[in-house]
Structure formats: C-alpha cells, structure tokens
C-alpha cells in the first residue's frame with residue numbers, strides 16, 4: 001500500500017540544519033554568588049540554571065551535548081550524572097578563558113558541521129532563538145555567527161565591532177576596548193554558531209595577550225575574518241534571553257522573568273491566573289485548560305492540575321496531582337494525589353503519599369500523611385491522619401487522631417467504607433474499624449471494631465444534682481441555675497446519663 005505524503009513535512013520551509021555539537025560552558029567560579037553551591041546549580045523555576053541551558057540546547061537535537069565543568073566540579077558532575085546522563089562532561093581544570101574552555105571540551109576532535117556554544121548560567125535562552133541563530137548561520141554560509149543583543153547599558157560585555165558594510169569585524173572585551181568601542185551598544189551574548197572546521201583551526205591560535213590574560217573564544221571572530229571567512233550576527237529579538245546570572249540579584253530578576261513567561265504560557269493555554277505577580281510556576285508544571293489559579297499560589301515541579309480545578313489562594317503544591325474539578329484552598333501539599341471533585345482546605349497539610357479519592361473532603365487544620373481517603377469520604381476538621389486507609393463514604397469527626405507511632409515504629413489504621421468515627425476519638429494503631437461501624441465520640445480505640453458494631457471507649461458520665469447550688473452558692477452560676485429551676489436535691493443521687501440513646505453520636509458535620 002502506498003504511504004501517503006506526510007502533510008506536516010510537505011512544502012515545509014528550510015529545516016534547521018543538523019547540529020554536530022553543543023558546548024555548554026559551566027566551569028566558571030561564580031564568585032559573586034557567594035555560595036558553596038556552584039552557580040549553575042542554583043535553581044530558578046524549580047530547576048538548576050544548568051538544566052535550563054541543557055534543555056534549550058538539547059531541544060535542537062545535537063549529535064553531542066557537552067558540558068564543560070571545572071569550579072565545583074564534583075557537585076556539578078554528580079548533578080549531571082544523576083539527571084543528564086546523555087551529556088558528556090569535559091573537565092577544564094583551570095579557568096583560563098572561554099576559548100580554553102571550548103578547547104577543553106572538543107580536544108583535537110572538533111566535529112565537522114555546526115558547533116554551538118552556550119553558557120550554563122544563561123537560563124532564559126529559548127530553542128527558538130537558538131534556531132534563529134543556526135538558520136541564519138546556514139543561510140548566510142557563515143563561518144561564525146554570533147548571537148548579539150542591543151542593551152541600554154553595555155558595560156562589562158564584549159562589544160560587536162562591525163565594518164563599514166555592517167559585517168562583524170571583531171568582538172572587543174570591555175577591558176580591552178577604547179572609548180569609541182565602549183560606546184557601541186551591541187554586545188556579545190556569548191552564544192555562537194561555528195563551522196566546526198573553522199573553530200578547529202582557530203582554537204590553537206588563540207593567545208592570552210589581552211587585559212584578562214585569558215584565551216578568549218571571542219577572538220575566533222577576528223581569526224576567521226583575517227582568514228577571509230564570513231562572520232555574521234543575529235540580534236536576539238528579546239535581549240533578556242541572553243542575560244546571565246552573576247549574583248543573587250540577577251538570579252531573582254531572571255527567576256521573575258522566567259515566571260512571567262511560564263504564567264503567560266499557561267494563560268494563553270487556557271488557565272485563569274488572577275494575579276500573575278504572586279503566582280509562581282515551576283518549569284515542568286502541567287495545567288489543563290480551564291483551571292483557575294488564585295493569588296499566592298506556587299505550583300512546584302511535577303505538579304499537574306486537571307480541567308476545572310481551582311488552586312489557591314495562598315497554596316503551595318509540590319509534585320501533586322490535582323484531579324478534574326478539585327479545589328485546594330490555602331493549603332500546603334507535597335507528593336499528594338487529589339482526586340476529581342475533591343476539596344482540600346482551607347489550611348490543610350497533605351504530606352507525601354496522601355491519596356484523596358473522588359469527591360472526598362479534607363478540611364480545615366487537617367494533616368494527612370501516607371494515607372488513602374476513599375471516594376466521598378470526609379475528614380472535615382482538625383484531624384491527623386497518618387499511615388491510614390479510610391474507606392469510601394466514611395466520616396471522620398472533628399479532632400480525630402490516628403495514633404500511628406508508638407515511639408519506635410509506625411502502625412496502620414484501617415477504617416472501612418461508610419464508617420463513622422465520632423469527634424475527638426483517638427484510633428490507636430494498629431487498629432481496624434469495620435465497614436459501616438461506628439465509634440462513639442471521645443473514644444480512645446485500642447481494639448478493632450467489627451463491621452456494623454458501635455465501639456465506645458470512654459469514661460461514663462456522672463451527674464451530681466445540685467452541686468453548684470451547694471458548692472458555689474452565691475455565684476452567678478448559682479443564680480442562673482436557680483432561675484432555671486434547679487433545686488438543692490439531697491446529695492448522693494447521681495444521675496447516670498451514659499445510656500441516653502443518642503450519646504454515641506456527636507460527630508460534627
């Protein structure tokens with residue numbers, strides 16, 4: 001059978017050419033962060049700076065992705081081993097400049113084809129902008145194409161020096177630049193596309209004869225121009241994409257920018273965000289259309305929110321799954337699963353392993369840990385539920401506590417379906433409350449309660465008639481009691497109320 005043409009490729013514009021390698025520079029000291037943690041491991045949007053750089057580079061599908069590590073190498077290598085096994089690590093022992101770093105990455109075997117260089121501390125760069133660079137590089141048949149930016153304050157950056165025809169002639173570092181060069185407002189972002197063969201030829205020719213005494217990668221430009229090769233530039237459509245992190249002020253500023261981008265993407269994908277300024281989204285949060293985020297909401301890595309759900313205000317969810325139409329109000333939830341239609345909060349703490357069934361309710365000042373709350377079950381107020389399984393339709397009264405810890409080991413509590421646990425009861429685990437069983441309010445339950453039974457485990461109530469009238473004579477209580485018709489009965493006749501037929505109930509609702 002003939003295979004029909006794939007409509008998605010038919011007549012498509014020129015494709016971004018294959019990338020031989022991307023080299024991500026991440027060996028620098030990052031001194032201004034004043035941190036034990038290497039700069040590239042500082043997170044924004046829930047992921048290290050290096051993750052953002054590698055993810056953008058990886059999106060172009062290079063044959064090889066290389067990270068140059070040096071300063072804080074053990075920590076960076078451990079991170080790469082754990083999270084980016086596809087990345088080859090090249091070691092630059094001493095940071096002798098960006099040119100030296102690229103030489104350390106590629107050694108004597110610079111691949112043919114396009115080689116990209118980016119920085120591990122530039123987290124906002126998008127694959128789209130990298131593709132613009134690579135496409136221009138191919139279309140203009142350049143030996144080198146530099147990603148540049150026009151900025152209001154170019155000080156500190158390398159300046160793009162162009163010839164009369166507008167071609168790039170050289171990149172001059174701020175420290176090495178003269179007055180007229182320092183007036184140039186087009187800066188080098190540090191991101192480049194190179195022809196591999198040209199790069200291979202130029203790297204050994206870089207010298208350290210400059211103000212910093214370093215081997216500048218930027219000098220590949222003048223080497224190529226001197227050899228009569230074409231050097232081009234692409235001006236970044238959004239200069240903030242090329243900004244790097246040097247200190248924690250910039251870390252916060254770029255985190256804010258990235259968050260603005262993530263919130264905007266969510267809004268355009270159908271998420272109502274009432275207050276973008278106080279809504280924080282990690283990079284890999286998944287939000288379905290027609291979800292609503294109220295002010296003060298943070299959704300952290302691994303969180304998914306299904307259609308119709310509302311989260312917030314003032315809630316933090318980390319690695320949680322929120323089902324369709326669920327609501328989470330003023331709560332803190334970690335590695336929890338919140339079923340469709342469930343309601344959580346206000347002021348609920350869901351700890352790892354909390355699984356809430358469809359249409360269940362976990363209410364105010366309730367903490368749940370490693371527990372299942374069945375479909376339609378309710379834990380509405382002031383409870384601790386740990387290492388427990390609560391069956392569908394069961395009602396856990398206000399203040400019920402699972403005593404799951406005996407000081408040495410944790411034990412499980414099982415509550416069957418459609419069971420009723422009266423307020424202020426303590427379920428001393430291991431213990432099982434059967435299907436349809438009741439527990440009387442105020443019980444300390446140490447033995448199982450069988451299906452359909454009532455478990456009652458509390459002291460009996462005794463009444464002492466006229467006690468106030470005798471022992472608190474003359475007080476406001478005495479007067480109130482007398483107005484209500486109380487009389488001073490002879491002592492000794494205790495009124496027993498424990499068998500009142502409704503005394504076993506008393507859960508709040």
Ligand code: UD1
Pocket residue numbers: 025026027028029068070092094095096097098099100101119120121156157158159171173187188189190215216217218244
């Ligand atoms: C560099 C550019 C400059 C550009 C600026 C953009 C050079 C000579 N200059 O300057 O034109 O405007 O970036 O931010 O390239 N690194 C290593 N090993 C080293 C040196 C640096 O891995 O030996 C890494 C750093 O970790 C960093 C990146 O390379 O991620 C840039 O290094 P940095 O020292 O910040 O370069 P700048 O002087 O800012």
Ligand code: CA
Pocket residue numbers: 244246
């Ligand atoms: Ca820098």
